[in-house]
Amino acid sequence: TQLLEQSPQFLSIQEGENLTVYCNSSSVFSSLQWYRQEPGEGPVLLVTVVTGGEVKKLKRLTFQFGDARKDSSLHITAAQPGDTGLYLCAPGVSNDYKLSFGAGTTVTVRA
């Protein structure tokens, strides 16, 4: 059983559209991280959220940490083909070191 549930599992959209992916849990986290992984490579950190209700922006990407610190979302505005990849949420290491990642959302942006 995954501690972190990500949805949807797959998302395919046209360039210019918006998308949101979700990371949910019944557990409370002191921090959550979002990574992006491209084919044949390891994941790369996008952001760490640490405060309930926090919103962080990274160019066209907006990350939100739920008020109760049990969930997070990633919103991409005007998606581009370069946004294609596997988006993974993970408990930050400020939590238990033993925790694993969510299963991820595979995002495909068609030109």
Add this chain to the structure above:
Amino acid sequence: NAGVTQTPKFQVLKTGQSMTLQCAQDMNHEYMSWYRQDPGMGLRLIHYSVGAGITDQGEVPNGYNVSRSTTEDFPLRLLSAAPSQTSVYFCASSRGRQGGGELFFGEGSRLTVL
């Protein structure tokens, strides 16, 4: 800019064979970990280490051994490979809690067990 280096990148084993996946980092990170990635399962933690001489089990440790004799190296050993261990393996390192917890990953090692 080596970062985290994993070898080999590809390996094919027969059931019952043993092998070691190598992982080295040059960032003087205290925390190192091994994950396996399978379709639809995300990254599952196998073993981790918070410093030289200290290792602990993650979510899926069975069939794997690790050791941490130096800060730089964290090899993962498969003692008797099974087809269920066919996967892509990632090594990661981090400064840990003091460093904000960012994990730096290697490029992965794709293992096939026949």
